[in-house]
Amino acid sequence: MQRFPRLGRILARRPRPASLLAAGTAVVILGSLGTIGASDATPADFASKDDAAAAYNDGWADGRADLMGDDNRDGRVDEDETGWDCTTMGNRECGPAVPPQCKGEAEFADLCATVATRPAYAWTDADGTPHTIAAGRKLLTRIDAVPGTEEFAAALFALDTQWAQHNQP
Template identity: 50%
Template structure:
């Protein structure tokens, strides 16, 4: 008799565990499945629906996105500056400046940024242009 009570208790415990497992499996099967690759989110203005609003798409706002420079705002001296566009525009917007040396004599008298860029022998795209632009920017920062 003792054997029958032991096996009945054991069977009941196993049956209970199996019932709980079935309940969990049933509940899990009713949840949404996320095994498929995530689809790109649809953004208003994302014309190619890749999840990113690129510069040439209808949702692009040049005043808030990217380098925050709109096409009409780019001075002709900076067209074609590529990665240096923001620095070129900063330099182009600066007023004329100069500084005096320790003896009081004028050491430098530079024109405004646009005139300086127009007068440079190197233009955007030339190998020397980044170095000249950086040098003018460094002069400005050192004296202001």
């Protein structure tokens, strides 16, 4: 036999204002105590005190620099470092950089590099038809011929001629 048979039904059906006030007051008090007693620690206080993370990050940077050929670890590959490649970096002494799409093109490498550096452009025909041409690197990826072949050279000359017709006075 239950000791208080109707207590469960009464609490479930109609909460009393006093019980609501007591629950709200408890939430406010506990929240205030949590705010007052909160720690003023910063994330640096919880950081590891050993040098494992620093050693890991140094190893990562060194590995990346080794992969790039960056001997002095400054994030750039200069001309006097082992990773310098005149054909891909480009400078005043080497001429323009040769893009990856031109690898294998020996005879017209300068023309290929010139086509690759050209920006996208557009023009409108005399009848009002608009035409949009992608940037040079995108156009080089669309050439179906292998660099170094006559077909590739012909496509380069066609792209160069088209650009000159619409962009030079």
